[in-house]
Amino acid sequence: MQKTESPEESRRKLDKIVSDLTRSILLKDELTRFWFFILIMFAGVGLWGWILQIKNGLGVTGMGDYISWGLYIANFVFFVAISLVGLLISSVLQLLKISWAKPVSRAAEQIAIAAVALAGIIIVMDMGRPDRLLNIFLHGRYASPIVWDLTVVSTYLAISLLLFYIPLIPDLALLHERMGPELPTWKRKLYKVLALGWKGNDLQFKTVYHALRVLMILIIPVGLSIHTVTSWLFAATLRPGWDSTIFGPYFVVGAFVAGTGALIILMYVYRLRYGLKEYYTDMHFDRMGKLLVLVCLVYLYFNINEFFVPVYKMKLAEGVHLKTLFSGGYAFMFWFAQIVGLVLPILLIQLKFFRRPLPLSLISVVILLSAWFKRYLIVIPTMEHPFLPVQNVPESFHHYKPTSTEMLIMLFSFFAALLIISILAKLFPVITIWEVAEEQGIDKEYLTEKSNTQ
Amino acid sequence: MEKKTRRNFMKTLGASVGAAGVLSSGSLLSACNRVEEVSGDKITLLTSSGELVVVDRSQLKPAELPSLTENQLRGRKGLPGRSWVMVIDLSKCRNARECMKACQSHHQLRPEQHHINVLQMQDSEDTAPYFMPKPCLHCDNPPCTKVCPVNATFKREDGIVLIDNERCIGCRFCIAACPYSARVFNWKEPRDAEKYEGVTYNIEANVPQKKGTISKCLFSADCLRDGKLPSCVSACPNGVYWFGDKNEDAVTNGTTKETVSFTQLVKEGAAYTLMKELGTRPRVYYLPPKGQEASPIEGDHI
Ligand code: SF4
Ligand code: SF4
Numbered sequence: 172m173q174k175t176e177s178p179e180e181s182r183r184k185l186d187k188i189v190s191d192l193t194r195s196i197l198l199k200d201e202l203t204r205f206w207f208f209i210l211i212m213f214a215g216v217g218l219w220g221w222i223l224q225i226k227n228g229l230g231v232t233g234m235g236d237y238i239s240w241g242l243y244i245a246n247f248v249f250f251v252a253i254s255l256v257g258l259l260i261s262s263v264l265q266l267l268k269i270s271w272a273k274p275v276s277r278a279a280e281q282i283a284i285a286a287v288a289l290a291g292i293i294i295v296m297d298m299g300r301p302d303r304l305l306n307i308f309l310h311g312r313y314a315s316p317i318v319w320d321l322t323v324v325s326t327y328l329a330i331s332l333l334l335f336y337i338p339l340i341p342d343l344a345l346l347h348e349r350m351g352p353e354l355p356t357w358k359r360k361l362y363k364v365l366a367l368g369w370k371g372n373d374l375q376f377k378t379v380y381h382a383l384r385v386l387m388i389l390i391i392p393v394g395l396s397i398h399t400v401t402s403w404l405f406a407a408t409l410r411p412g413w414d415s416t417i418f419g420p421y422f423v424v425g426a427f428v429a430g431t432g433a434l435i436i437l438m439y440v441y442r443l444r445y446g447l448k449e450y451y452t453d454m455h456f457d458r459m460g461k462l463l464v465l466v467c468l469v470y471l472y473f474n475i476n477e478f479f480v481p482v483y484k485m486k487l488a489e490g491v492h493l494k495t496l497f498s499g500g501y502a503f504m505f506w507f508a509q510i511v512g513l514v515l516p517i518l519l520i521q522l523k524f525f526r527r528p529l530p531l532s533l534i535s536v537v538i539l540l541s542a543w544f545k546r547y548l549i550v551i552p553t554m555e556h557p558f559l560p561v562q563n564v565p566e567s568f569h570h571y572k573p574t575s576t577e578m579l580i581m582l583f584s585f586f587a588a589l590l591i592i593s594i595l596a597k598l599f600p601v602i603t604i605w606e607v608a609e610e611q612g613i614d615k616e617y618l619t620e621k622s623n624t625q
Numbered sequence: 626m627e628k629k630t631r632r633n634f635m636k637t638l639g640a641s642v643g644a645a646g647v648l649s650s651g652s653l654l655s656a657c658n659r660v661e662e663v664s665g666d667k668i669t670l671l672t673s674s675g676e677l678v679v680v681d682r683s684q685l686k687p688a689e690l691p692s693l694t695e696n697q698l699r700g701r702k703g704l705p706g707r708s709w710v711m712v713i714d715l716s717k718c719r720n721a722r723e724c725m726k727a728c729q730s731h732h733q734l735r736p737e738q739h740h741i742n743v744l745q746m747q748d749s750e751d752t753a754p755y756f757m758p759k760p761c762l763h764c765d766n767p768p769c770t771k772v773c774p775v776n777a778t779f780k781r782e783d784g785i786v787l788i789d790n791e792r793c794i795g796c797r798f799c800i801a802a803c804p805y806s807a808r809v810f811n812w813k814e815p816r817d818a819e820k821y822e823g824v825t826y827n828i829e830a831n832v833p834q835k836k837g838t839i840s841k842c843l844f845s846a847d848c849l850r851d852g853k854l855p856s857c858v859s860a861c862p863n864g865v866y867w868f869g870d871k872n873e874d875a876v877t878n879g880t881t882k883e884t885v886s887f888t889q890l891v892k893e894g895a896a897y898t899l900m901k902e903l904g905t906r907p908r909v910y911y912l913p914p915k916g917q918e919a920s921p922i923e924g925d926h927i
Contacts, residue, residue, distance in 0.1 A: 228836045230813035239800040239810060299795015299837030306794050310775040317774035317798055409768060409804045409903050557806045558900060562744050564737050
């Protein structure tokens with residue numbers, strides 16, 4: 172942080188930053204419209220699937236009395252996993268004072284908010300009686316992991332929203348001051364209201380720093396518990412494949428892998444679409460790549476523990492489960508997730524070439540896909556092999572095949588998540604303006620004054 | 626069939642009418658006020674075991690069924706001082722499946738829903754296959770009730786694990802938690818839903834069933850309250866089931882009606898419980914399938 176520049180220099184720099192970082196808000200081309208159209212359409216179609224399901228009962232899904240959790244729960248776990256990137260990037264890395272992570276943290280929070288919100292919605296969609304949701308508050312039993320899960324999911328959502336909002340306040344005041352008629356009046360008004368009368372004096376900045384620090388520390392236990400508790404939904408049962416003591420940390424690390432992958436993809440899209448090369452630089456991708464290798468390595472370690480030890484013992488019921496994963500019907504998914512989605516990325520990302528934006532983003536797509544496979548494999552195969560034989564039920568109860576309604580609802584969850592991210596990007600800058608300005612040595616006093624170049 | 630006095634018949638009928646509630650309560654009451662008159666007016670009623678009967682309207686009598694909340698309250702408490710147990714003698718099971726049929730009609734189940742399921746088991750390649758009826762084991766350390774977020778499934782004082790389908794939110798966590806696959810879910814509209822419409826919910830029979838909620842074996846808690854044996858137990862033609870009260874140390878055979886000491890039966894028969902290493906402590910005991918001749922396995926019956 173050097174402070175040697177003249178006021179003009181500072182102002183010019185700030186103008187450039189503001190014009191770069193507001194591109195996501197101002198962009199009004201065909202593509203944006205098309206993108207929103209697609210999102211809303213698919214999310215709407217998916218929602219219609221849910222209406223059908225409410226009308227006809229969960230019988231419209233491929234689930235049965237034996238495989239009684241399916242795509243929904245797999246998606247739930249997937250979304251909870253992805254949301255944990257908020258914790259990693261905008262809390263842990265910030266607390267460690269890793270400065271390159273600053274411009275990425277708002278994108279990470281966008282993902283966290285969208286994913287955790289959808290996780291909550293999916294749980295309701297999976298319920299046989301969503302109309303009785305209130306029973307959880309009326310008759311909630313604190314001994315049930317589901318109640319813990321709902322508690323931490325909502326707390327995590329609240330803290331994530333605050334972590335998104337508080338650093339946004341100075342930006343909002345700045346945008347309100349500087350942006351002219353190019354912005355619709357309602358947006359300016361919105362900024363004004365949300366800016367809460369921000370003046371930008373030292374005291375206010377001190378409050379913001381302080382609040383952020385408290386939140387960053389608070390979110391760590393909450394974030395860790397949201398995924399740990401999610402893993403307990405499975406680990407609290409006696410079923411082979413779920414009855415594992417390392418499920419908590421195993422899920423948390425897996426979440427870091429999935430979330431980091433998702434963030435890299437989002438960064439790449441923003442960089443391309445909003446011309447943010449100077450903000451999401453090659454260096455950022457390089458660092459994200461290294462972070463990805465690190466979490467992948469830890470995840471690999473957990474995977475080896477989770478599978479090698481039971482394979483060595485081959486207990487009866489456990490053995491049946493492991494066989495379906497290793498060489499049975501799920502072998503493709505399993506090995507894809509392990510080799511293509513884990514081992515290969517670890518090897519490739521070690522090479523500098525693969526830490527460049529495009530290759531890294533492509534690898535992240537594969538990682539995200541196999542992360543989803545992994546969640547599917549956690550939920551479904553275990554249920555296909557209960558302790559006692561499955562008899563005297565229709566053939567469809569023996570195996571799980573998602574139906575079109577489930578696909579529709581899954582479509583909804585993905586498009587709704589993207590929609591939330593897109594709306595956030597359209598409403599607010601995707602990178603914190605004042606932090607970038609601070610990083611570039613621009614004095615805070617310029618932030619709140621009106622633009623003079625217009 | 627044992628002989629029934631007229632009064633007895635009326636009593637059962639009254640209860641059935643109340644349970645079925647096919648008539649609107651107004652006309653039921655007015656009809657019941659004139660119990661002994663012969664009107665010649667015939668109506669069709671649904672009994673609690675799922676049969677349709679035609680009776681004269683004048684024979685109707687009001688049933689004394691408590692209100693929903695009262696029903697749920699007493700259903701949650703259980704029968705004081707009791708501790709129900711079941712002993713299943715595998716050596717006697719011939720796969721007659723009468724238990725399954727009786728159960729399905731008692732609890733308004735679809736053909737693919739089983740509160741009790743007769744499984745074809747074979748413990749190892751070298752041992753003989755045998756038939757094993759499997760109800761809910763009413764575990765004393767039940768993994769299923771622990772995970773329920775709303776206390777919709779619970780353990781009563783008398784050892785029975787019940788369900789309140791007026792409260793269940795349909796999360797199916799209890800299915801995931803039960804290691805014995807004892808639970809079924811109403812994925813669709815339950816069987817004969819129209820017939821049971823408007824019937825007061827009886828938590829001890831879990832009838833009427835509701836779409837989107839859970840169900841499972843209840844040891845026919847409604848029958849126990851009436852001093853009768855569970856439906857499956859009395860339906861078995863082969864004397865497989867013994868049912869009774871552990872506190873009294875007496876179990877009765879559903880077929881022969883013979884009553885013996887529970888401890889003796891279990892001890893002398895070398896009874897065991899299913900997967901006891903899981904620590905669920907089932908209330909259903911099995912006598913080993915000694916000498917059972919399981920006919921060659923022919924595949925599923927639905
Ligand atoms: S057998 Fe299953 S459903 Fe029945 S009490 Fe035990 S765990 Fe619960
Ligand atoms: S399905 Fe119903 S009974 Fe089972 S755990 Fe959920 S709420 Fe409780």
